[in-house]
Amino acid sequence: MGMLAICNAGSLIAATNLVISLHPEDKITVKRGAALTALGFVYFMTLFELLNSLALSTGAGARFRHKYRLSCGDVLDITNKLVSAVQAALSCVTGAIVCLWSCTRDFMRSSHYMSEAYAWFGAAYFFYDIWSMYMVHVQMNSNPEVSSSKRRLSKNGSAPLSSGDSTVQKKQGTTFLDYCKHEPVILMHHLFIGGFGFLVIVYLRGNLGDCTFGFVYLMELSTPFVSVRGILSRMRLKSSRLYIVNGILMLLTFFVCRVLSLPYVCLMYSRVLGLSYVDAIRSLPTGCKISICILLLPQLYWFYLMSAGALKMLFGTGKKSASFSGGDVAPSSLPCGGCGECARCAAQAGASQCGAAQCGAPQCSAVPPGKAHKRS
Incomplete structure (x- = not known):
């Protein structure tokens, strides 16, 4: 873990050292x-591994997992979102510098x-x-191999570990090709931004300035709030005040930085140019107008979905249902006082009570098959 921390900090320091002495209008060479x-x-890979090590290999991490009933998949999803938030912060710093200059x-x-x-x-x-x-x-698509029907203790005995901490056995559909088929949109988004977006900023813009790209970098300001929203959901805190406050901040930053930013540019x-707004847009090259539409239209759609979800959460009257992806269920409100996955367990185990071997929920591996959950 110490080596991961050194590599992570060292890579960021080395990258900073490569550019810190440049004049603001210098170009970056290929080398x-x-x-x-x-x-x-x-930097990004060691940060991901470092956060995973902290959550999966330390006593504090074990206590955190036990408190929020997190599986190994939950932990990896949380650390993925934390790295995403860090990247967004770096992007916003870049955008602020570019815009100010x-x-x-x-x-x-x-x-x-x-x-x-x-x-x-x-x-x-x-x-x-x-x-x-x-x-x-x-x-998330793997079955934990339960080595014991009882909950295992960590080395220092500080907290019991969930079944998600054990070695996983792949199910069908977990090859990389299957993943590409399962998540084609996000995959194409990443390839487009990391490939075509990179080429536009570095090469295709020619001698034009980069004020516009500064605003594009600042579009990431909403990403940390989106990440926190997903993390709180994994921790089953969707009914908390923090979740609501974060959701409001997410909507505000998303609207300002992703919906309003391009029209403002x-x-x-x-x-x-000294033209009217409409005439200025008409004067843009066709490629620029298409690019603006490609960037802006998805933001409008996502903002609509986020707003509809926020209104439903704030003013909806229906009862919230438990979900394995992060629904909020108070253990005390359940007949067994367990993880809230009784229906899922019963469907997979073929019994009216939870079965440890068949259920993928973190709490279910704590008890032998055929026995009800106990309060943790």
């Missing part, structure tokens, strides 16, 4: 850019090396994340 990409791979000078021509530098460094994230999400997919462009 320097390739080094940044390699360091990006090291380029947008306050020549809108059409001014550039800052950070836009290209982070394009090289950040491209590694999108390809790392494909691998990371595949690891989560494998864990078009407004800045119209002022530079």
